[in-house]
Amino acid sequence: MNEFNTRLIKKVQTQSLTGVIYNQLEDMILTGVLKPGERINESRLSALLQVSRAPIREACRQLEKHGMVQIITRRGTFVANIEVSEVKELYDIRASLDALAAEKAAVYATAEDLDDFRQILMIMQDAIAADDAKEYFRANIIFHRTIVRISGNKNLDALIEGIYNKASLCRKTNLSLPERMSISYRQHRHIFKAIEAGNPMEASTQMKHHVIDARDALLNSLDSSDVKRDPGAGARLAQN
Amino acid sequence: MNEFNTRLIKKVQTQSLTGVIYNQLEDMILTGVLKPGERINESRLSALLQVSRAPIREACRQLEKHGMVQIITRRGTFVANIEVSEVKELYDIRASLDALAAEKAAVYATAEDLDDFRQILMIMQDAIAADDAKEYFRANIIFHRTIVRISGNKNLDALIEGIYNKASLCRKTNLSLPERMSISYRQHRHIFKAIEAGNPMEASTQMKHHVIDARDALLNSLDSSDVKRDPGAGARLAQN
DNA sequence: CTCCTCTAAACTGTCGACAGTTGACCGTAG
DNA sequence: CTACGGTCAACTGTCGACAGTTTAGAGGAG
Numbered sequence: 428m429n430e431f432n433t434r435l436i437k438k439v440q441t442q443s444l445t446g447v448i449y450n451q452l453e454d455m456i457l458t459g460v461l462k463p464g465e466r467i468n469e470s471r472l473s474a475l476l477q478v479s480r481a482p483i484r485e486a487c488r489q490l491e492k493h494g495m496v497q498i499i500t501r502r503g504t505f506v507a508n509i510e511v512s513e514v515k516e517l518y519d520i521r522a523s524l525d526a527l528a529a530e531k532a533a534v535y536a537t538a539e540d541l542d543d544f545r546q547i548l549m550i551m552q553d554a555i556a557a558d559d560a561k562e563y564f565r566a567n568i569i570f571h572r573t574i575v576r577i578s579g580n581k582n583l584d585a586l587i588e589g590i591y592n593k594a595s596l597c598r599k600t601n602l603s604l605p606e607r608m609s610i611s612y613r614q615h616r617h618i619f620k621a622i623e624a625g626n627p628m629e630a631s632t633q634m635k636h637h638v639i640d641a642r643d644a645l646l647n648s649l650d651s652s653d654v655k656r657d658p659g660a661g662a663r664l665a666q667n
Numbered sequence: 668m669n670e671f672n673t674r675l676i677k678k679v680q681t682q683s684l685t686g687v688i689y690n691q692l693e694d695m696i697l698t699g700v701l702k703p704g705e706r707i708n709e710s711r712l713s714a715l716l717q718v719s720r721a722p723i724r725e726a727c728r729q730l731e732k733h734g735m736v737q738i739i740t741r742r743g744t745f746v747a748n749i750e751v752s753e754v755k756e757l758y759d760i761r762a763s764l765d766a767l768a769a770e771k772a773a774v775y776a777t778a779e780d781l782d783d784f785r786q787i788l789m790i791m792q793d794a795i796a797a798d799d800a801k802e803y804f805r806a807n808i809i810f811h812r813t814i815v816r817i818s819g820n821k822n823l824d825a826l827i828e829g830i831y832n833k834a835s836l837c838r839k840t841n842l843s844l845p846e847r848m849s850i851s852y853r854q855h856r857h858i859f860k861a862i863e864a865g866n867p868m869e870a871s872t873q874m875k876h877h878v879i880d881a882r883d884a885l886l887n888s889l890d891s892s893d894v895k896r897d898p899g900a901g902a903r904l905a906q907n
Numbered sequence: 908c909t910c911c912t913c914t915a916a917a918c919t920g921t922c923g924a925c926a927g928t929t930g931a932c933c934g935t936a937g
Numbered sequence: 938c939t940a941c942g943g944t945c946a947a948c949t950g951t952c953g954a955c956a957g958t959t960t961a962g963a964g965g966a967g
Contacts, residue, residue, distance in 0.1 A: 443740050444951070470918065479952045480919090488728040500683050501919060501958060516820045523767040527759060580756040582833075586826070593822075684921070710948065719922045720949090741928060741949060 444478055448486040451476070456495055456506055456596070463508040463596065467496065494593035509597040511649065517594045518642035522635045524587050525571060529618055529634035531578035533627040540577050544619045547573065551612050560605040563612075570615055574622075574634075607644055614640065684718055688726040691716070696735055696746055696836070703748040703836060707736065734833035749837040755886065757834045762878035764827050765811060769858055769874035771818035773867040780817050784859045787813065791852050800845040803852075810855055814862075814874075840885060847884055854880065 455461045467487060473480045487504045490496045498504045509517075532540075547570050554563035575584050614637040621630035695701045707727060713720045727744045730736045738744045749757075772780075787810050794803035815824050834840055854877040861870035 446740075468918075481951055484919090485724075485728070485950090488725070488732070492728070492732040500686075502960095503919070513821070516822055519767060519771070519820060520764070520822060520826065523763045524760070527763040531759070580759060581753070582756055582760060582830075586760065590822075708948075721921055721923095724949090725920090742930090743949070 444482040445485040448476065448478070448482050449489050452486055452490055453495065461506050463506050465506050467504045467506065494589050495596060507593065507596050509593065511597065511646065514594050514597050515642065515646065517590050518638060521587060521590045522638035524583060525638050526631040526635040528575045528578040528580065528583055529622065530627040530631035531580060532574045533622045533625055533630040535579055536577050536622050541623055543573055544622070548616060548619060551615065555608050555612060558605065560603045560608065563608050564603050567611065604644060604648060611641065684722040685725040688716065688718065688722050689729050692726055692730055693735065701746050703746050705746050707744045707746065734829050735836060747833065747836050749833065751837065751886065751889065754834050754837050754840055755882065757830050758878060758882035761827060761830045762875045764823060765878050766871040766875040768815045768818040768820065768823055769862065770867040770871035771820060772814045773862045773865055773870040775819055776817050776862050781863055783813055788856060788859060791855065795848050795852060798845065800843045800848065803848050804843050807851065844884060844888060851881065
């Protein structure tokens with residue numbers, strides 16, 4: 428493992444060591460190698476990855492900025508520990524922000540934007556027909572990102588991504604619910620219709636309802652089948 | 668100035684150098700000593716403040732986390748440059764988040780919480796009677812923070828503060844509008860009434876309206892008294 | 908046996924130094 | 938006069954070391 432890391436580091440060195448370390452740590456957190464609440468030992472990591480502590484410290488600050496760890500002065504950095512109750516709160520925030528995005532999108536959407544939506548909705552339909560939850564999930568992310576993009580609010584993007592990352596720390600939240608695809612699709616369609624009609628109020632309301640609904644479905648499924656492990660790790664997001 | 672800084676640093680050393688540097692830089696940015704777009708030179712600062720570059724770097728990362736600077740790899744850290752158009756977007760976000768807080772506050776507020784509100788509203792009334800804009804402004808902040816606290820959503824607090832900090836970078840946004848105090852007070856009263864009545868929907872709507880209204884007043888006063896940035900701004904704002 | 912105290916190991920915060928990269932200035936060619 | 942290329946200074950990224958603080962564990966008292 429050491430040799431592999433060393434090689435990897437050498438290869439991408441043009442991108443700054445800190446960035447590489449950041450990706451490694453993010454991976455280790457999202458895949459559960461580093462468990463919530465666990466402490467990240469700078470010295471040990473620097474020895475393991477064969478780099479000095481400086482880039483590791485920097486990577487940790489970036490992780491904190493993205494909400495994935497918490498840094499306590501003179502105590503260390505700890506992998507964020509997300510309770511289910513906090514996931515609930517995070518979804519509330521995301522619902523509000525996504526609703527804002529939908530509201531603005533209904534104002535600014537162009538004809539081409541609407542075509543984009545139609546295409547995404549078609550992909551979703553196909554995914555449902557093929558019972559391909561993974562594909563549907565991908566399209567879902569694109570749908571939401573498209574709305575944020577159209578809204579034109581640059582800060583919204585980073586904010587929502589941060590919320591999303593943090594919620595993802597609760598690994599249980601990454602399971603997909605294939606049986607909800609058709610419900611979700613119908614809601615997406617309502618949102619699209621509101622945007623198409625240029626109705627900000629309606630778009631906002633529908634979006635908020637959609638996100639809260641998804642959250643409740645998720646939490647309910649957690650209640651019923653709690654101790655389930657999630658092998659379908661396709662939930663990792665390709666960000667940017 | 669050097670001596671003063673040194674003494675200050677010594678005095679609070681128990682609280683980590685990075686924290687002291689952070690406060691200094693924040694001050695310098697908010698007071699305009701460091702101007703938007705200006706680059707922060709680590710070496711020069713470390714010489715000026717008589718500390719090594721490490722704590723300065725760390726302070727810069729924290730500033731970035733709070734949205735006050737932007738760090739570009741191998742280029743340096745630059746004081747965030749906020750356009751008026753971006754302030755508009757930031758207020759949109761804040762309106763959504765504050766509306767969420769008000770919604771939840773209407774659900775969770777206790778009798779003591781309501782008493783807190785009554786007290787704050789009284790302070791506002793007094794400030795208006797004394798024509799004390801500064802005091803009113805202080806009470807206003809407490810009012811909003813109280814709502815966020817009552818909402819019980821821990822992430823909301825940090826998020827809103829970040830938005831607020833970033834908007835404050837546009838120094839023009841820091842002017843107070845004494846003539847709006849009574850309007851603002853009435854709106855606060857409406858929000859309080861909705862929370863008191865346990866009406867989340869109404870509280871949310873009133874809050875959103877309040878923040879957007881404050882924003883428009885602010886931007887309008889900028890339009891009339893300042894350089895004409897965006898001629899279409901007024902028209903576009905009217906639709907909100 | 909339990910609780911408190913004190914000591915030592917471990918770890919983070921800070922430091923000064925070096926190396927690689929970036930941006931700018933200067934000179935040359937078209 | 939302008940555009941392109943090369944050289945150089947400055948600055949950030951990274952490194953290894955030291956100091957102060959925290960935590961854990963050993964030892965003693967109740």
